[in-house]
Amino acid sequence: MPGQYWQAAGSWFASWRKSTLSPLSYPMFRALWLAAIASNFGTIIQMVGASWVMTTMTSSPVMVASIQTAATLPIMLLALPAGALADTADRRIMxxxxxxxxxxSALILAILAFAGLLSPVVLLVLTGFIASSIALHQPSWQATFADLVPRKDLPAAIGINSLAFNIARSFGPALGGFVLAIAGGATAFALNAVSFLGLIFVLLATRLPPRDQTLPAEKLGSAMRAGLRYVAMSPTLASTLFRGGLFSLGGSSIWALTPLIARDQLTGGPLTYGMLLGSFGLGSLVSGLGVSFARERLGSEKVVLFSSFAFAVGTVIIAFSHLLALSMLAMAICGASWIFSLATISTCVQLHSPRWVVGRAVSISQVAMIGGIAGGAFVWGQIATSAGLTMTFLGSAGFLFASLTARWFAPLPGTDETDLTPQEPIDIAPPRVHLxxxxxxxxxxxxxxVAKELxxxxxxxxxxxxxxxxxxxALGWSLQQNLDNPERWVERIVSATWLDHVRRANRSTKADADLKKRAAQFHAPEGTRIRRMVERPAGSMPIEWD
Incomplete structure (x- = not known):
């Protein structure tokens, strides 16, 4: 019997290692991942320092919560352009x-802090610039995963990317609190500036695999519209992003008001604040080690439902707790739930986005989730100003409990992967005219x-x-039925330009093949009849042809 238990434990461990750590076997991914950990430590220390320094300059809950808004609002505003650039420009350069x-930005902030010239407004502005750098980085970094690891390891790469941030979030807050207590906020800001150097050196020494791009890159505006259109026309992605935004909105009270928990409910200082954030990060770290494993066995829907419920319970505990140990336990529960939910949602987004639009899909998911955090931080900060912390956290928990009903009208996709491999490139015959x-x-x-009965x-x-x-x-689409021969139907597809037509025709994936095969069964018996035309303004000259 003991031998069977050891064998089962060994099998479980091997399965966990494969579903969690496999991306680290790829050298390029490993180097970027390790450099990202150092950068994440700097980001966490920066946020701890900024939030606490703000409490020393003002007692306003709105201003304290605005640090979180300043750290997230630029990500929401810049995410879509950054995602479009991730799909159309050189990701390494981005x-x-x-x-x-x-x-x-971090250097300027540190210099001003050392010189004693920092004000609440300047702190918010420079925090926003640092957040803008994160906004530009994240879509390109996440869109690169599929270039660095095989598709079978993509969920693990997404999970371990969350782990990189959570390693910093587990130990960074305590380190940040220690730095604040010993050396002050200016030193914390300087450490953040140093943390950017690792990724810069690795990126300078790295050459990413070239992308297969046979068509000219889309212009920024066109690429952004294409990304929004794709998500809006993909029910799976739309419901997934809605669920991410809903969870972020409900859970953002903890992110925004933790400094006030430390100062007002626990009557503590920077170390207490750091311990609370460290507990949140420790919970996130533990869940980051198991999120891919849990998703494989429970499915995305159950993982998000369980984590939303647990986060709400943790928020209720925080609402009434005046004991540091109990509050740290609740923060750990919230941290674990946060990563289980959002990492699962991020995995769903990447697995259901084809390669040509993955950067934009990732960026739109960031808009949904970061927008929930930024908007929620402002709303919960306003409520805390008038109703107090306890009522604010109870309201946040109630919102999360209510969000559990979303499973019935915005379900998450199952673990079955959609085959988003591009179909073989379509050899589109050049038009006869000079176009x-x-x-x-x-x-x-x-x-x-189409026969009448069909x-x-x-x-x-x-x-x-x-x-x-x-x-x-497609810019436009319509379907016409012939009045004199009602069995004849014509599908009309409008593209803005010839290049847009070629792009659209080559964006089909193998997952679309079944539907197109069903449509092909209705083609006219004499063979597929396709007419290609270009719209000509009144009075324009004919296009030349041979």
């Missing part, structure tokens, strides 16, 4: 640029022959195909 911006890539709009008409089935297939066409970039 990450380098972001780290340099962070380094300069520039920017010429448009381009209209594609596809003719179908009409309802055909319309159902076309409704879903319409979503796919528009999701992948």
């Amino acid at each position: 990450m380098l640029l972001s780290q340099i911006i962070g380094l300069i 520039e890539t920017h010429t448009g709009p381009v209209i594609i008409e596809v003719e179908y022959q 009409g309802p089935e055909f319309v159902s297939v076309m409704r879903e195909l319409s979503r796919l066409r528009r999701r992948d970039g």
